[in-house]
Amino acid sequence: MNGQDFNLRHLRAFVLVCRLGGITAAAEAVHMSQPAITQAIAKLEASLDEKLLVRSSRGMYPTAAGEIFMRRSKRALNILKQGCIEAAARQKGTAPSRFDTKISSTQLRALIAVAAYGNFSVAARAIGISQPSLYRTARDLEKVSGLVLYRKSESGYDPTAAARILIRSAKLAFYELDQALDELSSWGGMHGGRIVIGALPLSRSVLLPRAINMMTQAYPDIDLHVIDGPYDDLLNGLRYGEIDLMLGALRDPPPAEDVEQAPLFDDRLGIFCHPAHPLAKRSDIPLEELTEYPWILPRKGTPTRDQAAAFFRTHGLPEPTRVIETSAIILVRSLLESAGRLTMISQTQVSDEIKLGVMVQLPVEIDDTPRTIGVTQRADWHPTQMQEHFLKLLREVSETLD
Known part of the structure; x- marks a missing residue:
């Protein structure tokens, strides 16, 4: 039902x-x-x-x-x-x-x-x-x-x-009734329920996996769905009750009057390459050399792509023309292995790759403004007890990432 x-x-x-x-x-x-x-x-x-x-x-x-x-x-x-x-x-x-x-x-x-x-x-x-x-x-x-x-x-x-x-309004009304069923199930002693998460790139690599692992320990029968997609698509799903919450970089100003944003932690960008890249072991890199290599960047209109454009513009450099557009970290990691490519990406997002030694951060200061990573939700959202617990876990995991 x-x-x-x-x-x-x-x-x-x-x-x-x-x-x-x-x-x-x-x-x-x-x-x-x-x-x-x-x-x-x-x-x-x-x-x-x-x-x-x-x-x-x-x-x-x-x-x-x-x-x-x-x-x-x-x-x-x-x-x-x-x-x-x-x-x-x-x-x-x-x-x-x-x-x-x-x-x-x-x-x-x-x-x-x-x-x-x-x-x-x-x-x-x-x-x-x-x-x-x-x-x-x-x-x-x-x-x-x-x-x-x-x-x-x-x-x-x-x-x-x-x-x-x-x-x-119909979708949101039906959503409330779905919430009622979940609450009654929890009240009756069941440990199930449903959470649908819209996951933006900066939440997928560390924050979300850790929170999900902790959540499934507390609620082993939870029905948890993670949806990837462009920001606008996820925002539309959120506003229509198809998604419970969004995780990722917050927008300034907020994207709509009927949503609220709650910060979790601040993240910074870095320039990364494969350990075998010609620049990987250099301690002094002229910025002009960065434009000599092909790049991997998110699609235009995303916060990271905007920051990359601002970086090149601020230093009087032309934007890279040989660009592969993607935000998929697995694809980025594979593409860095050949063709001498560089990427500008979240430091938090590639923390595991750095630990594994498959990516290296170049000693280049971007002078970027820290980006706030957090939760976007409907302004009138009343989470269930189970959803409240998941929000609590997100906050706990975030404290370890600061």
Whole structure:
């Protein structure tokens, strides 16, 4: 089971019973019959295999498990509500601002699938339903919301601006419900759970492996995913609830208003080569000689590439023209073995290579500003206990790297 499987109507009923303290009051507020609410709560308890509510002389109140599930359910519904308001505002005058109580998880799954694949037939196959059923569900969402959600294009169907807002809120709402399942699992004594980490180059070689090894000792059944990729792709995944946190060089200023950055340690750059390189044993290297060799550098637009460009510019040197672009440390290490190549890279990132004797740092001062390595997360992220423990381990490992 995952967050997309929950019936939103059932969640609303449950949250209202918790808030109002009884089924009668909740039935009036949510416009459902008392038997329907009773059945909705029974289905939630059966799907979670947990007792969520208890009855007392003063009404109905959530159990300890119910409190956990109520907090996450309330956050999910509020995220969805705000998304609907923002989507309606994007298409002014065409949609009611409060249609969040009328939409379903099935409709939101259809919207996400069509936007991802741009084609109703392909999207239907991907999520395992018939194309007519998906088309009907997707169009029902347009009717309920009063929004235009799809635009025909040469490649298929593209989501409108309002649809993209709704998609993001839906993904974040489903993410909260996934978090609820993890928290209930931990509360029940399980040592599993899920963390998805967006890993930028400077976190992959030392910080992340050490933290992961420590984490798997504490949570042997953890479901841990590490995703590599360009910064913009990982940031998008973070903001849409597909990634829990990002690790790597922090940006100044922060990349978006809805994310926060927390520093872990400062890192500096160095110029490195293979031990057999002609410059490896030189103690005095004229900077002009550096431009005589081919280089390995990250792609343009990355902080390290910008710093490399600044280094050459500051010293009145032309930028290298024979450049292989990559940030993959294994590839960098292999490429340095031949053709007399040089690279500018994080000192922390290649600390193991230095210890193994397969890379050498040249005695060249870069005069770079220390780069802060840290965690990027959503501003409203509420980590689970397990995720909090992982953040704690990242801080502990970082203290050994200062």
